[in-house]
Amino acid sequence: MTAVTTIGFDADDTLWQNEQFFRLTEKRFAALLADHGDHAHIAARLLAAEKRNLAVYGFGIKGFTLSMVETALEVTEGRVPGSVISEILAAGRDMLSHPIEPLPHARETVEKLAGAYRLVLITKGDLFDQERKLAQSGMGELFDAVEIVSDKNADTYARIFSRHGDGPQKSMMVGNSLKSDVVPAIEAGGWGIHVPHELTWAIEHAEAPVAAPRFRQIAHLGELPALVETIAKAG
Structure with a gap:
């Protein structure tokens, strides 16, 4: 047999392809928060949030987007502008609609x-x-x-x-x-x-x-x- x-x-x-879109969005996210740390610092904080949230949100773009929002709140000590949150949500929607x-x-x-x-x-x-x-x-x-x-x-x-x-x-x-x-x-x-x-x-x-x-x-x-x-x- x-x-x-x-x-x-x-x-x-x-x-x-999948991961490349996460990496591109991560760069976009780090640029939004450039006043609060370089790309490596922001990426490390985001990864830590993703690890914490896997058990709650699971895998995928929606969990990634929520982790970006959480990270933005953390690194700005809650002072992140609403316009940045809007940009983060737009980035998540772009990922969900990408061919x-x-x-x-x-x-x-x-x-x-x-x-x-x-x-x-x-x-x-x-x-x-x-x-x-x-x-x-x-x-x-x-x-x-x-x-x-x-x-x-x-x-x-x-x-x-x-x-x-x-x-x-x-x-x-x-x-x-x-x-x-x-x-x-x-x-x-x-x-x-x-x-x-x-x-x-x-x-x-x-x-x-x-x-x-x-x-x-x-x-x-x-x-x-x-x-x-x-x-x-x-x-």
């Missing part, structure tokens, strides 16, 4: 694997925003299932791959985040395929599990079909 029957795909920074930018090889790779394997899109973040991006991508019909989750861990993958596949042992997760996509999928018993992206959110950093037998890294999504075939033959 084939070693893999189900393939999970991350969305943000795996199928389409998606598919990454190289994304659609062609998903098309090649569709039909031969059960494909599941597994992403975390704001429900409306993730649904919007998937609809804009035009790739929604290629997936057998879509799971938008609050977080990604070993239990998440065990549950999803049991629901939509033959269990994690016969499943593979493909994504740019070692922390969210690769390590927990391997911990669940599946394969973890790392597709590095040039930008990675600080909270998503993790060490590559190079000693894990089911860990692989590819340079881009275009290399995935050949890797899946190799694993299938070995299984």
